[in-house]
Amino acid sequence: xxxxxxxxxxxxxxxxxxxxxxxxxxxxxxxxxxxxxxxxxxxxxxxxxxxxxxxxxxxxxxxxxxxxxxxxxxxxxxxxxxxxxxxxxxxxxxxxxxxxxxxxxxxxxxxxxxxxxxxxxxxxxxxxxxxxxxxxxxxxxxxxxxxxxxxxxxxxxxxxxxxxxxxxxxxxxxxxxxxxxxxxxxxxxxxxxxxxxxxxxxxxxxxxxxxxxxxxxxxxxxxxxxxxxxxxxxxxxxxxxxxxxxxxxxxxxxxxxxxxxxxxxxxxxxxxxxxxxxxxxxxxxxxxxxxxxxxxxxxxxxxxxxxxxxxxxxxxxxxxxxxxxxxxxxxxxxxx
Numbered sequence: 001x002x003x004x005x006x007x008x009x010x011x012x013x014x015x016x017x018x019x020x021x022x023x024x025x026x027x028x029x030x031x032x033x034x035x036x037x038x039x040x041x042x043x044x045x046x047x048x049x050x051x052x053x054x055x056x057x058x059x060x061x062x063x064x065x066x067x068x069x070x071x072x073x074x075x076x077x078x079x080x081x082x083x084x085x086x087x088x089x090x091x092x093x094x095x096x097x098x099x100x101x102x103x104x105x106x107x108x109x110x111x112x113x114x115x116x117x118x119x120x121x122x123x124x125x126x127x128x129x130x131x132x133x134x135x136x137x138x139x140x141x142x143x144x145x146x147x148x149x150x151x152x153x154x155x156x157x158x159x160x161x162x163x164x165x166x167x168x169x170x171x172x173x174x175x176x177x178x179x180x181x182x183x184x185x186x187x188x189x190x191x192x193x194x195x196x197x198x199x200x201x202x203x204x205x206x207x208x209x210x211x212x213x214x215x216x217x218x219x220x221x222x223x224x225x226x227x228x229x230x231x232x233x234x235x236x237x238x239x240x241x242x243x244x245x246x247x248x249x250x251x252x253x254x255x256x257x258x259x260x261x262x263x264x265x266x267x268x269x270x271x272x273x274x275x276x277x278x279x280x281x282x283x284x285x286x287x288x289x290x291x292x293x294x295x296x297x298x299x300x301x302x303x304x305x306x307x308x309x310x311x312x313x314x315x316x317x318x319x320x321x322x323x324x325x326x327x328x329x330x331x332x333x334x335x336x
Contacts, residue, residue, distance in 0.1 A: 001019070001020055001021075001022050001100055001101040001102050002017060002018075002019060002020075002100070002101050002311060003017070003018065003019075003020040003062045003099060003100035003101065004016075004017055004062065004063050004064065004099035004100070004311065004314045004332075005017070005018050005020065005060045005061065005062055005063065006046070006047055006057065006059065006060065006061045006062075006063050007059055007060050008059055009047070009048065009049030009052060010047070010048070010049065011047075011048070012047075012315055012318065012319065014047060015047060015063065015314075015315060015318070017311065017312060017314065018060075020060075020062060020100065022101075022102050023097065023102060023103065023104035024104065025073060025074075025075040025104050026075065026104065027075060027077070028075060028077065028078060028106050028107055028108070029074075029075050029078070029104050029105060029106055029107060030071050030072075030073070030074050030075070030078060030081050030087070030104070030105065030106075030107050030110060031071070031072045031073040031074075031102060031103070031104050032067065032069040032070065032071055032072065032087060032089070032102065032103050032104075032105065032110075033069050033070045033071075033072045033101065033102055033335065034067045034068075034069040034098065034100060034101060034102060034103050034334045034335065035068055035069045035070065035119035035120075035123075035333075035334055035335045035336075036067070036068050036069070036119040036120040036122070036123035036331055036332065036333050036334055036335075037064045037066060037067045037068075037098040037099050037123050037331070037332045037334060038065075038066040038067075038098075038123045038124045038125075038126070038127060038128070038156075038329055038330070038331055038332075039064075039317055039318065039321050039329070039330040039331070039332060040065060040066070040127050040128065040156060040321075040329075041156075041321070042065060042127070043063060043064065043065065043318065043321075044318055044321065044322050046063070046096070047063070047318070053255075053258075054249060054255070054281075055093060055094060057096065061096060062096060062097045062098075062099060062100050062103075063096055063097075063098075063099045064091070064096055064097060064098030064099030064100070064103075064332075065090060065091055065093075065096060065098055065126075065127050066088070066089065066090050066091065066098055066123060066125075066126035066127040067088065067089055067091065067098035067103055067123055067126075068086075068087070068088040068089075068113060068119040068120070068122035068123035069086075069087065069088075069103070069119065069334075069335075070084060070085070070086055070087075071083050071084060071085040071086075071087055072102065074107070078107045080107050080108075080110075081107055081110060085112065086112065086113040086119075086122075087110040087111065087112060087113060088110070088111060088113050088119075088122040088123060088125060088126055088289065088293075089105055089109045089110040089111070089126055089284070089286065089289065090109060090126035090127050090130055090282075090284040090285075090289065091103065091105050091109060091284065092105065092106065092109060092284055093281075093283070093284070099311070099314060099332060099334075100334075101334060101335065107286070108285075108286045108287075109284045109285075109286050109289075110286050110289070111286045111287075111289035111290040111292075111293050112290070112293065113293070114293050114294075114296050114297040115297075117296060120305065120308055120331050120333060121303050121305065123331055123332075124156075124303040124304075124305050124328075124329035124331050125160075125289075125292060125296070125301075125303050126284075126289055127282070128156045128157045128159075128160045128329065129160045129164075129289070129292045129301070129303070130282050130283075130284070130285060130288055130289060130292070131157050131160075131236060131280070131282040132157055132160040132161040132164045132212075133160075133164055133288055133291070133292065134280060134282050134283070134288070135161070135212050135234045135236070135280050135282075136148070136161060136164050136165050136168060136170075136212060136234075137164070137168060139232070139234045139278055139280060140210040140212065140232055140234055141210075142165060142168045142169075142170050142209075142210065143168070143169065143170075144168070144169025144170070145169060145170075145171075146169075146170050146171070146208075146209040146210065147170065147171045147172075147173065147206075147208040147209050148165050148170045148171070148172055148173070148208060148209060148210050148211065148212065149173045149174070149200070149204065149208045149210075149211040149212070149223065149226055149227070150162060150165065150172060150173070150174045150175075150189075150211070150212045150214065151174070151175050151200070151211070151212070151213050151214050151215045151219050151220075151223060151237075152174075152175060152176075152214040152215045152219075152237075153172075153174030153175060153176050153180070153184040153187070153189055153192075153214075154176045154177070154179075154180030154183050154184050154327050154328075155214060155326065155327070155328075156326065156328060156329045156330075157214055157236065158174065158184070158214055159183065159184070159187050159303075159304045159327075159328050159329075160301070160303070161212055161214070162174060162184060162187040162188050162189050163187050163188055163295075163300065163301050163302065164295075164301070165212075166187075166188040167295060167300050167301070170209075171190045171191075172188065172189045172190050172191070173189070173190065173191040173192075173193065173200075173204065173208065174189045174191075174192055174193070175192070175193045175194075175195040175200055176192055176193075176194065176195070177194065177195065177196050178194060178196065179327070180327055181194065183304065183327050183328070187302075187304075199222070200222070200226065201222050201225055201226050204226045207226055207227060207228045207231075208226055208227055208228065208231070209227070209228055209231055210227060210231050210232050210233070210234070211223045211226065211227050211231075211232075211233045211234070212233075212234050212235075213233055213234070213235035213236070213237055213238060214235075214236060214237050215237045216235060216237030216238040216239075217237070217238075219237070220233070220235055220237060220238045220266065221265075221266070221269055224269050224270050224272075224273040224275055224277070225273055227273065227275045228275075229273075229274035229275070230274060230275070231274075231275045231276070232275060232276045232277075232278060233270065233275055233276070233277050233278070234278045234279075234280050235277070235278070235279050235280070236279070236280055236282075238263075238266055238277075238279055239259075239262050239263045239265075239266055239279060240255075240259045240262065240263065240279045240281065241259050241260070241262075241263035241266065241267060241277060241278070241279050242256045242259050242260045242263075243278055243279075244259055244278075244279045244280070244281055245258075245259050248280065248281035248282075248283065249281060259279075263277070263279070303328070303329060304327065304328030304329065305328055305329050305330075305331055306326040306327050306328040306329060306330055307320060307326070307330055307331075308330075308331045308332075308333055309330070309331070309332050309333070310332070310333055311332055311333070311334045314332055317330055317332055
């Protein structure tokens with residue numbers, strides 16, 4: 001089978017399209033003929049070796065973290081799916097493998113694609129959609145009537161976060177460039193702050209109940225000041241902290257100690273403002289993906305695709321995503 005492969009950590013020269021052996025099924029797994037796969041910033045960060053401390057893959061490694069396709073085979077004991085079923089999934093974090101013609105993955109990572117939905121739109125959902133759901137509902141505990149600030153609302157995760165926050169009944173304030181304003185308004189944002197001409201902390205004179213940071217760096221540090229005392233900031237752009245190791249990465253004490261030191265600045269800033277800081281490393285979940293599928297089916301969740309590339313043009317897709325200008329998701333079409 002053809003697959004987009006990482007041969008070693010580094011730049012684009014460390015990736016290539018090559019023939020690989022079709023994966024064998026393990027216990028509880030399904031073999032999926034992949035029709036489309038989504039790209040995310042975690043993909044080029046993995047290639048660059050920035051996540052090597054957390055996830056060190058044996059090389060060569062097939063890249064890609066989310067997919068949509070058709071079940072080809074099921075291992076004995078798998079009853080939730082059968083050959084021919086249309087499914088989408090966020091693959092396990094320690095495996096990758098979505099950027100290939102076939103992928104083997106646990107059945108409990110998969111969910112049925114809603115009727116009438118194409119593979120490319122479905123492939124855009126799993127990683128970003130689950131990240132937004134877990135951050136807003138599970139970590140922030142967002143409730144009807146609350147106000148939430150989402151930085152960088154026009155990106156892949158941001159477009160899902162706005163829609164999910166609205167589904168949860170919240171008022172949404174977000175930032176975008178002039179080019180992204182129309183998109184985030186269409187997603188349901190109640191207030192859009194143009195970050196090219198305004199500082200959000202100057203505009204938000206009334207503090208919000210919670211915040212979802214997608215940018216990190218200085219944006220994260222400024223976000224602490226716009227959240228109410230006792231509130232919470234969840235980030236996927238900042239620095240991992242001890243809870244990340246405890247809840248998201250198996251409780252490894254070495255990682256916990258490392259993250260404690262690495263996040264001193266962020267946690268100190270959060271304490272000064274009377275808020276809690278949490279870095280989220282999302283987890284695959286077929287059950288939660290089925291919840292997103294129900295939202296898709298009801299029209300409450302509409303994935304935004306910026307551009308679609310062929311498998312042969314995956315390097316170009318990475319380069320486009322790395323420029324940071326994509327409005328919505330970048331998707332790789334693998335099979336008709």
